[in-house]
Amino acid sequence: xxxxxxxxxxxxxxxxxxxxxxxxxxxxxxxxxxxxxxxxxxxxxxxxxxxxxxxxxxxxxxxxxxxxxxxxxxxxxxxxxxxxxxxxxxxxxxxxxxxxxxxxxxxxxxxxxxxxxxxxxxxxxxxxxxxxxxxxxxxxxxxxxxxxxxxxxxxxxxxxxxxxxxxxxxxxxxxxxxxxxxxxxxxxxxxxxxxxxxxxxxxxxxxxxxxxxxxxxxxxxxxxxxxxxxxxxxxxxxxxxxxxxxxxxxxxx
Amino acid sequence: xxxxxxxxxxxxxxxxxxxxxxxxxxxxxxxxxxxxxxxxxxxxxxxxxxxxxxxxxxxxxxxxxxxxxxxxxxxxxxxxxxxxxxxxxxxxxxxxxxxxxxxxxxxxxxxxxxxxxxxxxxxxxxxxxxxxxxxxxxxxxxxxxxxxxxxxxxxxxxxxxxxxxxxxxxxxxxxxxxxxxxxxxxxxxxxxxxxxxxxx
Numbered sequence: 520x521x522x523x524x525x526x527x528x529x530x531x532x533x534x535x536x537x538x539x540x541x542x543x544x545x546x547x548x549x550x551x552x553x554x555x556x557x558x559x560x561x562x563x564x565x566x567x568x569x570x571x572x573x574x575x576x577x578x579x580x581x582x583x584x585x586x587x588x589x590x591x592x593x594x595x596x597x598x599x600x601x602x603x604x605x606x607x608x609x610x611x612x613x614x615x616x617x618x619x620x621x622x623x624x625x626x627x628x629x630x631x632x633x634x635x636x637x638x639x640x641x642x643x644x645x646x647x648x649x650x651x652x653x654x655x656x657x658x659x660x661x662x663x664x665x666x667x668x669x670x671x672x673x674x675x676x677x678x679x680x681x682x683x684x685x686x687x688x689x690x691x692x693x694x695x696x697x698x699x700x701x702x703x704x705x706x707x708x709x710x711x712x713x714x715x716x717x718x719x720x721x722x723x724x725x726x727x728x729x730x731x732x733x734x735x736x737x738x739x740x741x742x743x744x745x746x747x748x749x750x751x752x753x754x755x756x757x758x759x760x761x762x763x764x765x766x767x768x769x770x771x772x
Numbered sequence: 773x774x775x776x777x778x779x780x781x782x783x784x785x786x787x788x789x790x791x792x793x794x795x796x797x798x799x800x801x802x803x804x805x806x807x808x809x810x811x812x813x814x815x816x817x818x819x820x821x822x823x824x825x826x827x828x829x830x831x832x833x834x835x836x837x838x839x840x841x842x843x844x845x846x847x848x849x850x851x852x853x854x855x856x857x858x859x860x861x862x863x864x865x866x867x868x869x870x871x872x873x874x875x876x877x878x879x880x881x882x883x884x885x886x887x888x889x890x891x892x893x894x895x896x897x898x899x900x901x902x903x904x905x906x907x908x909x910x911x912x913x914x915x916x917x918x919x920x921x922x923x924x925x926x927x928x929x930x931x932x933x934x935x936x937x938x939x940x941x942x943x944x945x946x947x948x949x950x951x952x953x954x955x956x957x958x959x960x961x962x963x964x965x966x967x968x969x970x971x972x
Contacts, residue, residue: 522863544869552870553782584865591776594933602932623929630778635865638777642869647862662800662808667855669812670819674859677813678820695827702947705826706954709835713817713955714963720813724806734805 522674525576525639526646531747532574537645537653539748543755544641548634550759550766557626559765564633566758570640581639588635592628599624641755647671651736661734668736673716681712773836773915773941774860774875777868781926788874788922795850795880802848814844815852819859826947833944838883839911840952843891843904844966853880874922882915894967900960901953908952909945916941 527533532540551563571578605619642650651668655661688704695701780788803811818841825832841849854876860866867875886907893903919941920934959966 548777548869549782549785552778552780552785588776588865591779594936595779598933598936599929603929620929623927627779631776632778634777634868634870638861638865638868643862643865647859650862660796660800662803663796663851663855665808666803666812666815666851667858669809670815670855671859673813673816674819677816678823681820681824697828699950701827702950703954705824706951707958709817709821709824709837709951710955710958710962712820713814713959713966716813716817717810717963717966720810723813724809727809 523643523646524580525574525643528575528644530573530575530644532570532640532644532751534747535751536656536744536748537649538656539744539752540641540645540755541650541653541657543752544637546759547637547641547755547762550762551630551633551637554630554762554766555626556766556769557622557629559762560626560629560633562765563758563762564629564636566761567633567636567640571636574640574644576639576644581636584639585632585635588631589628592624592631595624595627655736665734665736673719676719677712677716680715681708684708684711773879773912773919773944774857774867775871775878775919775922776866777871779926780871780874780922784922784926785870785874788871788877790873791881792850792854792873792876795847795876796854799847799850799852802846803851807848811845811848811852812855814841815855818852819856822856822860826951828943828947833947835951836879836912836915836944836948837908837952837955838879838915839887839907839909839948840904840955842880842883842887842911843894843907843952843956844968846891847884849883850876850880853883878915878918878922882913882918883911886911886914894956894960895969897960901957904953904956905949907956909949911952912941912945912948916945 547563547566551560554560554563571581600616600620601614603617603620603623605617607615608618608621609616645653648668648671651664651671654667655664685708688708693701693704695705818837821835821837823834825834838849838853841852845852854872857867857872857875857879861868861872887910890903890907890910893899893906916938920938923930923934923937956967960969964970
């Protein structure tokens, strides 16, 4: 299963240092998250789309992700217009639809999508292995970075193991329904996956000790910061600045 | 259970971030070199568990297992959940950069709150199943409450949405309770060391 569909590529963003992209993404995302007005968020959306084009991400691959992300915004659209008090624009039976509610749901929708698109542009264009090393360069505690790198390394192994157990159950005519038997079977499957993972962890731990693991992972891709990285950082910071200026001018520009 | 980006207000985001940093520091202190690999492997297993869809009525829910994680790892579940959530954000864009802290507080904090009183009960074979169910059920309930609290502190008008979200999580609580119960009793039989127990 390929979880990282956008991590491979040859664009300027794929080639950039992960820690530079992390800094840029943090600044931009927190700026957009702090916005209360529509204008700066829309500007952010345009900038995020520019980023997507720079990263040469095929737009067709985005629909599924955006659909899942927007499930909660759908809940907002269903509840907020009815529950937020304000000027009613129309009535549906005994429910009144308020303008304030619709504005709020709209702002949330645009914000959510802007943040997700920028996240894909800057973060999902690196593999988790590179992000782990990027975090190390940003002085995140080494234990946390190791935790991330090891989990990432073994997710695929454990997922394959779980699928193997599940297949074995299906071969034995297991049909998932809403029943105690189903839950017990799933419980045993997951319990077995946990046991196998735990035992594997101990073996790997011993093997690494034997090979003199010193608590540090060395990346094959690590390199110095290049001029292109500074360009990306400058772009991200300019975008942040534009969003903040628009926000604090009260969305009146 | 995850909040997506763009919903929570800035003060709540910052509070969640600060709590997560504090919890992560405490959690990392509890993980020594020997347990780093085990914690990472458990983190990966819980990520995989979140891909498992369990049928319930006509639909299905995906598992959270934050209660089980807190039962096994204690405070160390905070960094483990942080890692699992970073991976989910990068792979599937569930959650994101700014809400990462809030999501860790909801899921990890909910797990810790919900399972703390059930941990000692695991040592008693007669109470083990009840402890498993209680931890699973209560952890999701606490997480759902924290989620609603996040929404309501973000904006008063979210109260209606928060109610809908809480009610939608009621069946998830039951499923999580039942699943945690079965997994705990399986682990107690097969590899009790994972739960910090010895063979009966």
